[in-house]
Amino acid sequence: MQAPKLPPSPPSPSLARANSNSSRIRANIRGRLNIIPPDPPSISTSTPSPTTPKLKLSKGSAQLNRWSRARTLRSGRRLERSKNQDATTITSPSPSRSPPSGVVMIVSDETTESSEEDDVISPPGGKVIYMVSDGTGWTLEHAVNASLGQFEHCLVDRACAVNTHLFSGIDNFERVVGILKQAAKVGALLLYTLADPSMAESTQQACKLWGVPAVNILRPTTVAIASHLGVEPSGIPRSERNIPLSxxxxxxxxxxxxxxxxxxxxxxxxxxxxxxxxxxxxxxxxxxxxxxxxxxxxxxxxxxxxxxxxxxxxxxxxxxxxxxxxxxxxxxxxxxxxxxxxxxxxxxxxxxxxxxxxxxxxxxxxxxxxxxxxxxxxxxxxxxxxxxxxxxxxxxxxxxxxxxxxxxxxxxxxx
Known part of the structure; x- marks a missing residue:
């Protein structure tokens, strides 16, 4: 004997409001700014021949040699890689439509010939991390530097370069969109500290539309402190707060x-x-x-x-x-x-x-x-x-x- 099927329970009011807010933000982003997500980047990896020896990770190198190689990387010079390393090519996505007028672009558009800014923002080798802050970017930069210290074996021993770019003083969403467009082109990771909740939420939704991996660095800490104090955060960027000199x-x-x-x-x-x-x-x-x-x-x-x-x-x-x-x-x-x-x-x-x-x-x-x-x-x-x-x-x-x-x-x- 089969048990009778129960009718589905109606969604809770809070869940319905959350879905409504999320849908409204997506519609606002797509409608107001006319954002069309780019095609996902095509990644082609050449398969090494069976006779190609696998490159093992060097775990123990002399400390002085590691400092020397680290200084070489920081100075901008490239270390020669082994010819047996796997070659990976990443084709940048091309949005089907250009952004609307009025959007502040941090980098020149792809229709423009490669410029000096383009060379800085989208380097030819290594991984890319974009850092977006509505203030000085001090917190974000130090958090990234501390995290990169955990990957010294990759950054130094294997010469796996990581290129970081800090965008500070980003106080409107249109500028964020310009940065996102470039991040999608180069396959960058986006890390941001935006105090305005609506701007932070819009950035997160836009990153999903463009397929850009993103992390809000401040949110976990802010949410935890708000819960501990029992007070909602103001959501006002530091640059807009009239803080007297202490x-x-x-x-x-x-x-x-x-x-x-x-x-x-x-x-x-x-x-x-x-x-x-x-x-x-x-x-x-x-x-x-x-x-x-x-x-x-x-x-x-x-x-x-x-x-x-x-x-x-x-x-x-x-x-x-x-x-x-x-x-x-x-x-x-x-x-x-x-x-x-x-x-x-x-x-x-x-x-x-x-x-x-x-x-x-x-x-x-x-x-x-x-x-x-x-x-x-x-x-x-x-x-x-x-x-x-x-x-x-x-x-x-x-x-x-x-x-x-x-x-x-x-x-x-x-x-």
């Missing part, structure tokens, strides 16, 4: 001014006013690290360690010796950096021997190590292979840990 802003300006004046051991009588003091031999990154920390609001002074020159007495007379940080680095790396620096400055061979000679480099680092040993309150920071941001994060964490002396060190702020 005390933190003026503190940062004061910190930058102080740090510039205290560079390279200048004005030692003011060392006690610094929040952080950096000491180390030449080319260990004292100045760039000082400027980066100053932009975070910390007053930083840096003092060079030079053989035959005594450190200023004021450095040892400060009450809080724990705010002094000693910088050290691998001798081979420092030797390479100094050789490049000497070449840039045009030093002759005699001057090079006293600055970038390997024995002299080792002696300077040993001299600095003895000074650090006599001052155990100074934390020692290893600079080898670390970015300025990484080192700054370590210093700030230690600084706050020693300042607040808490069991769980953290960098705390109140909004």
């Amino acid at each position: 005390e933190e802003y003026f503190r940062r300006i004061e910190a930058i001014d102080f740090t510039i004046k205290q560079d390279d051991g200048a004005l030692p009588q003011h060392l006690h006013r610094a929040d952080i003091v950096l000491v180390g031999v030449s080319r260990t990154g004292k100045t760039p690290l000082s400027i980066y920390l100053a932009q975070k609001g910390y007053k930083v002074a840096n003092v060079p360690i030079v053989m035959g020159v005594n450190l200023p007495r004021a450095l040892f007379d400060m009450d809080h010796q724990e705010k002094v940080f000693g910088l050290t680095i691998n001798p081979m790396v420092l030797h390479t950096i100094r050789k490049a620096r000497a070449k840039t400055l045009g030093f002759d061979n005699e001057m090079k021997s006293t600055y970038s000679d390997m024995d002299h480099v080792r002696q300077e680092l040993e001299h600095a190590g003895k000074i650090y040993a006599r001052n155990p309150a100074w934390p020692i920071i290893e600079m080898t292979g670390k970015a300025i941001e990484e080192t700054a994060a370590v210093i700030v964490r230690i600084y706050h840990d020693k300042k607040h002396k808490c069991s769980m060190p953290s960098i705390s702020k109140r909004y």
